[in-house]
C-alpha cells in the first residue's frame with residue numbers, strides 16, 4: 320500500500336492542495352485526538368458515506384489509525400469503490416504525534432476553534448446565564464433566539480426562546496425583534512453557534528443590541544437554572560422586502576470575506592474541471608429543501624455547515640458552491656466558510672431550471688455504535704463533563720496557533 324509521511328500531509332494543508340485525512344476508527348476514539356482537518360468515517364460506513372462526502376474518485380485520500388489495523392482495511396474498501404489515490408499515513412497517528420504536530424479532541428474541532436478565534440478577534444459580546452435569566456424574569460425587552468437545529472431546540476431550550484437555526488438569523492431576526500431597542504440574545508448548547516450567530520447579526524449591521532448567551536445551555540445548567548423541553552416556537556418565514564433587505568446586508572459581508580458569485584454556466588464549468596473537488600450545498604432548512612431544490616445540490620443547513628464542516632466537506636482545499644433562493648442564508652454561510660479558508664462561491668439567485676423534490680441523496684443517519692457522547696447534548700450531562708468541555712474550548716486558540724495549518728482569518 321502506498322504511504323505518505325506526516326510532513327507531506329502538513330505541506331499539502333499549508334499550500335492549500337486538496338487533501339482528505341480520514342480516520343476510520345469509531346467516533347469515540349476519534350474524539351480522543353486527531354489532526355485538525357481529519358474527517359471521521361468509520362470503516363463500516365465508508366461505502367455508505369463516501370459517494371456524497373468524497374465525490375471525486377481521483378482525490379488524494381490519506382488514512383490513519385492508531386495501530387488497530389483499520390487503516391489498511393479502510394484503504395481496501397476505498398480502492399474497491401474506485402478511489403485511485405489512497406495512501407496510508409506512515410507510522411499512523413503516532414507518527415503525527417512524534418513529528419510534534421497537534422492533536423485536537425472532540426468532534427467538529429476546526430469549526431469550534433474557528434468560533435473561538437472569531438470571539439477573540441471581534442470581542443463578540445455575551446451575557447452570563449444569570450444575567451439573561453434576570454432579564455427574562457423582569458420582563459425586559461429581550462428576545463432569545465436559539466441558533467441550533469430545531470430538534471436540538473425541541474430537546475431542551477432557554478425559557479421563552481424561539482428556534483432560528485444559524486443561517487436563518489439575519490433573515491428572520493427582524494420579524495421577532497422589529498423594534499431596534501429590543502436586545503437579541505443568541506444561544507446554542509455551548510459556545511460556537513452563539514458566537515457565529517451573534518457575530519452574523521452584528522456583521523450584517525442589524526440595528527438591535529445583540530449578545531450571545533455565554534456558554535449556552537451548558538452555562539445555563541451550570542448556573543443551576545432549568546431549561547424547557549418540547550418547545551415548538553419557530554421564527555416565521557420571511558419573503559418580499561424583508562428578504563431583499565436581509566440580502567443587501569449579507570451581500571456586503573460576503574464580499575468583504577472574499578466570496579464570489581457565479582451563475583449556472585460558471586457552475587457547469589467548475590463541475591467539469593478535472594482534478595478539483597466541488598461540493599454543492601443548498602443551505603436552507605430541510606423542509607424548504609424538500610419542497611424543491613436544484614438538482615445536484617445536497618442539503619446542509621447553513622449554520623450546521625459552518626459548525627460541522629469536516630462532516631459535510633472532508634476534502635480540505637475543495638471548492639464549495641452554495642445555493643439559496645433568497646440569497647441571504649447562502650451569503651452569510653459563505654462569508655464564514657471563506658474566513659475558514661475555503662474557496663467558496665454563491666450561486667446567484669434566479670435559477671430557472673427544473674427543481675427536484677424530496678430529501679436528496681443524503682446517507683441514512685448513523686446508529687449509536689461507537690458514538691462519542693457530546694457533553695452539550697441531551698439533559699443528562701455530568702457537571703464535570705460540561706465544565707471540562709468549556710475549558711477545552713477556551714484552550715483551542717492556543718492549539719490553533721501551535722498547529723498553524725488552519726489558514727483562518729476574521730473580517
Ligand SMILES: O=S(=O)([O-])[S-]
Pocket residue numbers: 467507508509510511512513535626695
Ligand atoms: O455550537 S455549540 O457550542 O452548541 S456545539
